[in-house]
């Protein structure tokens with residue numbers, strides 16, 4: 080595929096890697112930077128059109144504008160022997176979040192590298208150039224061929240994958256992506272937690288209802304036990320966040336304070352509540368709790384005035400409801 084300009088300053092070496100920034104890869108030449116960028120856009124657009132035509136698609140899957148708005152990577156293969164350097168073909172890949180079925184039919188959310196578009200010029204097909212380009216991509220992306228997902232492969236591409244990489248055993252999917260045996264194997268850390276298998280009548284729950292279930296609000300206890308209570312979720316996450324934010328070398332944070340919304344909870348203020356409960360045994364639980372709340376702060380300040388301490392957070396009363 081030839082162009083009316085020198086491809087060396089636009090594409091550089093035999094393999095040119097282009098991302099969303101569309102930077103010309105070559106050096107030298109007389110053209111200005113903007114001109115080279117425009118030439119690179121022309122190359123990408125023309126390659127996209129040729130690939131769409133070869134696959135019988137009405138719209139190109141690959142264009143300069145699409146490249147700019149996606150985080151895809153384009154591998155362009157160039158013939159460096161011809162005077163201006165013809166383009167031989169290209170391969171486009173990118174990471175995509177997909178819901179795929181494993182061999183057991185369970186849905187798994189993964190984000191594999193996907194083959195999105197692949198084209199070798201008609202005059203150059205079946206000469207090993209596709210394999211050369213594909214191998215270069217595998218090496219640079221550090222991925223095994225069986226770990227790839229392929230977006231709606233043509234018959235030619237299926238034959239190509241079978242011949243060069245032995246990929247023939249498909250794992251059936253309900254979307255347009257094709258994966259092969261080995262895709263799910265030897266996963267040390269699954270990319271995502273597998274979805275629980277849905278019951279036949281139950282639709283698949285969306286991402287936010289499953290993965291983030293643990294963030295839901297817990298029911299608040301009734302008054303007066305809710306008075307000094309923060310969000311249970313924030314409370315339990317806080318020590319973790321503090322640990323992570325503490326700069327190296329500084330002493331560790333003290334353990335989180337016990338929440339004091341339980342009857343007779345630990346600490347000086349809890350003694351008041353304990354007495355309140357004691358009175359409540361005779362006068363009714365409601366009165367006891369009320370007395371506890373009133374007496375707690377008063378006794379607290381009196382003892383503080385005389386310098387009396389019972390050791391804070393020691394679980395002096397009846398114990399706390401929540402840690």
Ligand SMILES: CC(=O)SCCNC(=O)CCNC(=O)[C@H](O)C(C)(C)COP(=O)(O)OP(=O)(O)OC[C@H]1O[C@@H](n2cnc3c(N)ncnc32)[C@H](O)[C@@H]1OP(=O)(O)O
Nearest residue numbers: 196197198199204205206207208209210232233236238239
């Ligand atoms: C996700 C997607 O991109 S789907 C779209 C894939 N692209 C296309 O279908 C566009 C048209 N086809 C092409 O551009 C090329 O044929 C490619 C990119 C699929 C393969 O590139 P090539 O340089 O031809 O591959 P290479 O020479 O390395 O390997 C040849 C093998 O590919 C397969 N193949 C290539 N061309 C053909 C063809 N016309 N018919 C059937 N199989 C073919 C065969 O397995 C072939 O082996 P064989 O010649 O022993 O039968």
